[in-house]
Amino acid sequence: MDPAGSEQDLETKEQYASVYVGREEDIKRSERITAVVHDREVVIFYHKGEFHAMDIRCYHSGGPLHLGEIEEFDGRACIVCPWHKYKITLETGEGLYQSINPKDPSAEPMWYSKGIKQRIHTVTVDNGNIYVTLSKEPFKCDSDFYATGLFKVIPSFF
C-alpha cells in the first residue's frame, strides 16, 4: 500500500464530501446565500423552485455574483454580474451573449453561448437541509482562476 497515495485519496474524498450550507426554508426565504465549501466560496440561489450553486466570483474578472440580479435571456435564467453585466446561466454556468450578423442589417440579434464559463456545483436537499458538493468535472473552467490561488477567500495555509 502506498501511504502517500492513500493520503491523497483521503484528501480528494474529503474535498468532494458534501457540506451543509443551511436550512431549506431559510434559503427559500432569502433566495440566495453564500457559503464556503472546502475553502471554495460559492453562492447558492433559489429561483423558481430550484436551487443552484456556483463559484461566487465571476469568470470574467472576479465580480461578486451574489450581488447580481437574476434575469431571463432566451428563456434561460441567468445571474447578471454587477460589474460588467455578463450573463451566466444558473443551470449550466454558460456565458450568454447577444450578436447580429453585421453584414445583414435586417438581422435580429440572437443569443449565443460561449460554453461553460462558471463552475456549477451540486445542491442536495435532505430532510429540510441543504448541502453543496463541489464539482468534480475535470475540465478547466474559467471561474477556477478566481476560486483558487491568490483570489481564494480562505488561503489553505491557515
Ligand code: FES
Ligand atoms: Fe463579471 Fe466582469 S467581472 S462581468
